[in-house]
Amino acid sequence: MQTVIKGYRGLSFLVGLNWDWVFSAGTMVLGLLAGAFLGTALIQH
Numbered sequence: 001m002q003t004v005i006k007g008y009r010g011l012s013f014l015v016g017l018n019w020d021w022v023f024s025a026g027t028m029v030l031g032l033l034a035g036a037f038l039g040t041a042l043i044q045h
Contacts, residue, residue, distance in 0.1 A: 015022075
């Protein structure tokens, strides 16, 4: 049980450190997808 608790604490610490990176990567992916969607929508019409 202690190993699970320590593993969870370590994982939450890493997520806390990398949260800004995940947010930045997600924002870039959403921006690229939105641009691709708008580009195909404008080209087709």
